Amino acid sequence: MPRNKQKSEQESLLEQVQCIAEGLGEMFAPFTEVVVHDLRSPEHAILAIHNNLSGRRVGEPATELGLARIQDQDFPQLLANYPNRFADGRSAKSTSIGIRDSSGRYIAALCMNVDVTLFRGMQGMLEQFCSTSAAPVKESLDPTNADAIRARIDRFAMNLATTSRSLKTEHRRALLQELRDEGFLEVRRSMEIVAQHLGVSRATVYNDAK
Known part of the structure; x- marks a missing residue:
């Protein structure tokens, strides 16, 4: 040719x-x-x-x-x-x-x-929704495991039908407030983990957390 x-x-x-x-x-x-x-x-x-x-x-x-x-x-x-x-x-x-x-x-x-992490978060939500156990849900955070923080962020984004990296400023601020209320920000290196998963700088995360 x-x-x-x-x-x-x-x-x-x-x-x-x-x-x-x-x-x-x-x-x-x-x-x-x-x-x-x-x-x-x-x-x-x-x-x-x-x-x-x-x-x-x-x-x-x-x-x-x-x-x-x-x-x-x-x-x-x-x-x-x-x-x-x-x-x-x-x-x-x-x-x-x-x-x-x-x-x-x-x-x-x-x-x-x-x-895949987004759908794993959805899977966890469905499992919780379908559960028939009357026992109270207990949660523990492993300070050495960033997956707990990532999964919580993914669940937040899933509820907005979006991804962690597509969250707008007002949504990031709401997310940071929820993470603080639930004790996730007490985890060592939590702000760094959050920033990396959101695809923003640590300075942005600290500003959103104010």
Whole structure:
């Protein structure tokens, strides 16, 4: 195929993939991050990102999986529901779809990352709702375990049908008040844990907590 024609075909494919990504992003907002990677430019592979949960930006490089596809054209085209983890430690479930041109070369990838911690929080809420035990609920906070704080934040965000990183200023302030009332802010390094999970600076958290 002539070079110009091949390039035109690839650009057309990328446009369609971006349209699909936008639709998926709107449908599964705010719980699923949808990313389009242009594997022709691995140093600046991220072409589009919807419902940004990972903190990455357009123009950032390809992931290890993307590089593997570039180097091996026999790499599986579909990897579905594999365990993953965001940079701040949150658990994720991911699916990656390789996009080939007519020559069989990988030119792009469409990836979806679900923040599993949100649904674990929902699962806990459902278990509590369905419980028939008359015994009082007892709670203890493990000072060395940040998961308790993260789970509480996720439950707060879930009640607002959003994610922890999408909370507005007024919601963060309400969250901090609830965390203080429930004793979570007494946990060592609590403000640092909260800031990291919300994706804001510690200074912002301290200001919201005033």
